[in-house]
Structure formats: C-alpha cells, structure tokens
Amino acid sequence: xxxFVQYQGKNIKIRDSFKSSNFLSKQSEQEVATxxxxxxxxxxxxxxxxxxxxxxYILTLQDFDDKVxxxxxxxxxxxxxxKLAQFLRGxxxxxxxxxxxxxxxxxxxxxxMTVVAELTEPILxxxxxxxxxxxxxxxxNNTEQEAEYGGVIPKKFNKVTLLIDGCSKKxxxxxxxxxxxxxxxxxxxxxxxxxxxxxxxxKCHGMKLEDxxxxxxxxxxxxxxxxxxxxxxxxxxCDDKIKGWKIDLEINLTGEEGHCKAYCIVPxxxxxxxxxxxxxxxxxxxxxxxxxxxxxxxxxKPDVRKGYDNNKATKHLIEKYHSILNEATKHHTSYxxxxxxxxxxPYSTKKxxxxxxxxxxxxxxxxTLPYHYKLLDESRSAWTKADRPLATDFYEFIKKQPxxxxxxxxxxxxRIEKLKDAKQGDFLVAKYSKKVADKKHSTGHVMWIDExxxxxxxxxxxxxxxxxxxxxxxxxxxxxxxxxxxxxxxCGIGRGNIWVYPxxxxxxxxxxxxxxxxxxxxxxxYLVIGRALNCSPE
Numbered sequence: 083x084x085x086f087v088q089y090q091g092k093n094i095k096i097r098d099s100f101k102s103s104n105f106l107s108k109q110s111e112q113e114v115a116t117x118x119x120x121x122x123x124x125x126x127x128x129x130x131x132x133x134x135x136x137x138x139y140i141l142t143l144q145d146f147d148d149k150v151x152x153x154x155x156x157x158x159x160x161x162x163x164x165k166l167a168q169f170l171r172g173x174x175x176x177x178x179x180x181x182x183x184x185x186x187x188x189x190x191x192x193x194x195m196t197v198v199a200e201l202t203e204p205i206l207x208x209x210x211x212x213x214x215x216x217x218x219x220x221x222x223n224n225t226e227q228e229a230e231y232g233g234v235i236p237k238k239f240n241k242v243t244l245l246i247d248g249c250s251k252k253x254x255x256x257x258x259x260x261x262x263x264x265x266x267x268x269x270x271x272x273x274x275x276x277x278x279x280x281x282x283x284x285k286c287h288g289m290k291l292e293d294x295x296x297x298x299x300x301x302x303x304x305x306x307x308x309x310x311x312x313x314x315x316x317x318x319x320c321d322d323k324i325k326g327w328k329i330d331l332e333i334n335l336t337g338e339e340g341h342c343k344a345y346c347i348v349p350x351x352x353x354x355x356x357x358x359x360x361x362x363x364x365x366x367x368x369x370x371x372x373x374x375x376x377x378x379x380x381x382x383k384p385d386v387r388k389g390y391d392n393n394k395a396t397k398h399l400i401e402k403y404h405s406i407l408n409e410a411t412k413h414h415t416s417y418x419x420x421x422x423x424x425x426x427x428p429y430s431t432k433k434x435x436x437x438x439x440x441x442x443x444x445x446x447x448x449x450t451l452p453y454h455y456k457l458l459d460e461s462r463s464a465w466t467k468a469d470r471p472l473a474t475d476f477y478e479f480i481k482k483q484p485x486x487x488x489x490x491x492x493x494x495x496x497r498i499e500k501l502k503d504a505k506q507g508d509f510l511v512a513k514y515s516k517k518v519a520d521k522k523h524s525t526g527h528v529m530w531i532d533e534x535x536x537x538x539x540x541x542x543x544x545x546x547x548x549x550x551x552x553x554x555x556x557x558x559x560x561x562x563x564x565x566x567x568x569x570x571x572x573c574g575i576g577r578g579n580i581w582v583y584p585x586x587x588x589x590x591x592x593x594x595x596x597x598x599x600x601x602x603x604x605x606x607x608y609l610v611i612g613r614a615l616n617c618s619p620e
Contacts, residue, residue, distance in 0.1 A: 116247065117160075119151065122146070123146035124146070126143040128237055139216075140217070152256055172263065177568060178322070179322075180202045181246050186244075197217075199220060201244075248263075278329075279315075289348070298313055311331055313329050313331065313346060324364075328348075331363065348360075348361045364434075394616070395616050398451055402446045406442070413563065416564060418436040419438050427442075427445045437549050444458075462479070472525045473524065476528050476612070481610050497613075503611075504534055509528065513610075531545070540584060555596035557572070590610070
C-alpha cells in the first residue's frame with residue numbers, strides 16, 4: 083500500500099510502507115507505525131549539481147526553525163518536537179538508504195510547488211544561518227508537478243516545508259527524548275536495553291551474533307588491543323554496508339580521538355571471506371556542523387629542533403609517504419577532516435589512518451621536515467575550521483615560491499614551473515575556484531608525486547599518493563582496507579594514476595582524476611607543483 087500525506091490540498095507520496103491492506107490488525111500494528119517529521123524555513127535555494135540532465139541539487143535553507151515536529155501515524159499517534167541539531171544527528175541520512183522528503187515551496191511569484199527528493203549529507207551552519215542538504219529529485223513522483231511548472235525547479239524560493247519520512251530500518255522507531263532511532267524489540271525509548279545473549283542466534287548475512295562476539299574477542303581480532311577496552315553487551319547492529327555485525331566498543335578514548343566513537347566490526351563470511359572471524363576497529367569522529375572547536379584547543383606545533391638530515395629532504399618525504407601508504411594499505415583507512423594536522427594519523431601502536439588530502443601532506447611534512455612545515459603553516463590564512471594548512475594554503479604558499487634554486491640563500495621551497503620538470507617527491511596541488519569549492523565543500527586537493535611516467539603527447543601520466551573520497555586509476559584503495567566512504571566504495575589514503583595536461587607554456591594546467599583515455603578533465607581548478615629543498619632552520 084502506498085502511503086500519502088495530504089498537505090495544502092495535495093496528496094504527497096512518502097513511502098510504500100505497508101505490505102498488507104489489513105494494516106489495523108493486531109499482527110501488523112508495530113510494522114505500520116511510521117514516523118514523519120515536519121520542518122519549516124523562511125527561504126531557500128536549489129542549485130543543480132552537474133549538467134542540465136542531472137537530478138542532484140544542493141538544497142540550502144535559511145531562516146529555519148531550530149526544532150523539528152515529529153508524529154507517528156495510526157494507531158500509535160505519538161507526537162512531539164526535537165531540536166534540529168539533535169534530529170540531524172539521530173536520523174540516518176546515509177547515502178545507501180536516505181530518507182524521502184516532500185519539499186513544499188513558495189516561489190517568488192507566489193506559486194506553490196512540491197518536489198519529492200532523497201536527502202543526504204546534512205550540514206547545519208547556525209552562525210551563517212544555513213542548513214544544507216544534497217537532494218536527489220525523484221522525477222517519477224513529480225511528473226504532474228513538472229508539467230504544471232514547466233519542468234523547472236526554481237532556484238530561489240520563499241517559505242518552505244520539509245515533510246521527511248522516518249527511520250531507515252523498518253523495525254525502528256524515533257525516540258523523542260534521545261533524538262535517535264531505536265528498535266522497540268531490543269530496547270525502550272531512552273530506557274534499558276536487552277543483552278545480546280537474548281539474540282545470540284540472530285543472523286546477519288549468514289553470521290550468528292554469538293559467533294560475531296566470539297570472533298571479536300579472538301586472537302586475530304584488533305578490537306581489544308586498547309587497555310580496558312570491552313565489547314558492549316547491549317549496543318550492536320547488523321550493518322548492511324560492511325555486510326556483518328557492528329558492536330560498540332566501551333572504551334575511554336582521549337587526546338586526539340577524545341571526540342570519536344569506536345566500534346568493532348565483524349564482516350560475515352559470505353562477503354568478506356578473507357576477513358572471516360577477524361574483528362577490526364572502526365572509528366566515527368564526525369561532529370555535527372553546529373559544534374565549534376574550543377577557542378583554546380591546542381594543536382601540537384612542529385619541533386624545528388628535531389634532529390634530521392637537512393640535506394635529504396626528498397628522501398625523508400619518500401620514506402614517510404611510503405611508510406604511511408604501507409600501513410594504511412595493510413590495515414585500514416578513511417577520508418576524514420580533522421582540526422589538527424596530527425589527528426587521525428597514528429603511529430605504529432594503532433592501525434587506522436583517517437585524514438584528508440591536506441592533512442596527509444601536512445602530517446608528512448610535520449613529522450619529517452618540521453621546519454618546512456613551519457614555513458607553510460605560518461603563511462596560511464587564519465582559518466577557523468582547522469588549525470593547520472588546508473589545500474588552498476598549500477597552493478598559495480607554493481605559488482609564492484621562486485622558480486629558480488638559490489643554494490646560497492638557504493632556500494627551503496621551490497615552485498616547479500614546467501610540468502616536464504616534475505619528479506618524485508614533489509607536491510601537486512589543485513586550488514578550486516569559488517564555484518567548484520562551494521559545490522565540493524572543499525578548498526582544493528593535495529597530491530604527492532611518487533612516479534613520473536614517460537611523456538605521451540603533450541601530457542604526462544603521474545602516480546600520486548593522496549587521501550581522497552575515491553581512488554585514481556590502478557589504485558591501491560580497496561573495499562577491504564577502507565571504511566566510512568561517502569558516495570564511493572573506496573576512500574582514504576592510497577596510490578593511483580592521473581593524467582596532467584600543460585598549457586601552451588608548459589605549465590601544469592588541468593588533470594583527469596583517473597589515468598585512462600577520454601576521461602573528462604577536472605575544470606575550475608588551478609595547479610601548481612612545489613618541491614621541498616635541502617635547507618637548515620634559521
């Protein structure tokens with residue numbers, strides 16, 4: 083049975099919720115209880131992502147309510163309200179199973195229009211007064227509306243109401259007191275949960291929960307490597323993304339990981355035969371967009387007195403990048419943003435590597451060439467989102483460096499002007515234009531050149547090491563060693579191939595993300611190549 087909400091005289095399809103028309107029978111009461119959410123804003127914009135055929139938009143809301151109203155359909159009829167930030171954290175907006183939403187808008191011309199879309203990647207920016215979603219329009223549901231409004235979704239609009247459907251799993255309900263979805267069969271809303279032992283024979287992709295707990299505590303598992311770490315008796319779930327069991331780790335994380343949550347994941351044998359019976363740690367360190375870093379947050383500074391051979395700058399970088407790549411490939415890695423350059427980048431005692439492109443480049447310099455890093459860090463803009471150089475800071479710093487090498491001036495950095503002069507150990511940095519940066523929510527991309535291949539025509543194939551949301555050509559990133567990837571199967575730290583194209587003067591001008599013929603070039607980006615030279619701290 084198809085479920086509709088009536089709003090301002092229109093029937094709006096939300097979800098095919100009921101398998102049986104006898105939805106008032108006692109047998110189906112718990113199955114049909116569906117949560118719905120209502121949120122209002124005073125204005126907003128739709129910006130299409132990609133070409134004119136794309137059905138993906140960036141939905142930006144302004145002058146929005148700080149609370150969300152929720153209610154449950156019959157026969158339960160629960161109703162209440164929850165803070166917006168709590169709602170965005172508690173409801174799953176994951177790409178694999180996003181919520182549907184009816185977006186009811188008032189155009190500047192006074193017309194009303196309803197757009198049905200999938201909502202993902204919410205970003206709450208209370209200081210700027212913006213709430214951002216990625217919206218994929220469900221065109222089949224909007225045929226009548228598109229015909230009525232000429233098939234054009236207005237770029238700007240006034241009042242807007244979001245009608246969002248409920249929890250991502252059919253056996254879950256929304257708990258207003260906690261702002262989270264929960265399974266009524268396993269726990270009460272904000273109440274006591276039931277032990278996994280009562281569900282030990284439940285299977286997830288063929289693996290019993292009892293076996294998952296046994297494997298998580300086995301000799302090959304890394305889940306209990308931390309001192310005083312233990313598996314939660316009550317918090318566990320069948321995770322379709324990893325195709326296995328996900329168990330909360332009860333552990334007091336401190337320092338750089340103090341804001342993280344740790345899980346033990348045990349993939350089922352049907353999907354991950356190589357990892358059967360092996361538990362591994364997964365971290366979730368995302369903060370809600372409205373949480374600010376404390377003003378007195380301390381990030382470690384480079385120790386320029388650290389003893390290293392100043393005459394082997396390139397050799398140090400090569401060794402460091404290869405060491406990080408080997409560890410990340412051997413264990414597991416993810417693409418994450420951090421406030422400090424050292425965050426997410428462990429040493430040999432831990433086995434997860436989680437950072438973004440500028441974090442990887444900054445950490446390699448910080449740990450091996452601290453004086454080079456110090457010069458870069460001191461030149462950067464006063465960013466509030468991170469106390470470290472971002473991609474745009476790498477670009478602006480390298481762009482200012484001389485193109486000639488002056489040995490007598492204790493020169494630490496050089497900008498390599500010609501693409502043909504690039505070599506192993508150089509940084510290749512892309513800075514995004516404002517339009518691209520707004521669309522990607524990023525300032526640019528930092529890559530480290532590991533190999534320069536023979537020239538082919540006017541362009542070159544480069545093998546680079548970086549941290550990214552997806553891999554390049556012939557890439558080392560696999561589904562077995564990456565996790566928490568958003569919108570792709572692989573992410574994090576890896577090594578792969580790209581093509582770089584010069585302009586008419588031989589300077590790096592554009593590139594393709596993967597090195598194969600015919601791939602579309604990345605546009606709206608500016609490229610520079612930088613080289614760390616042998617120098618001494620002043």
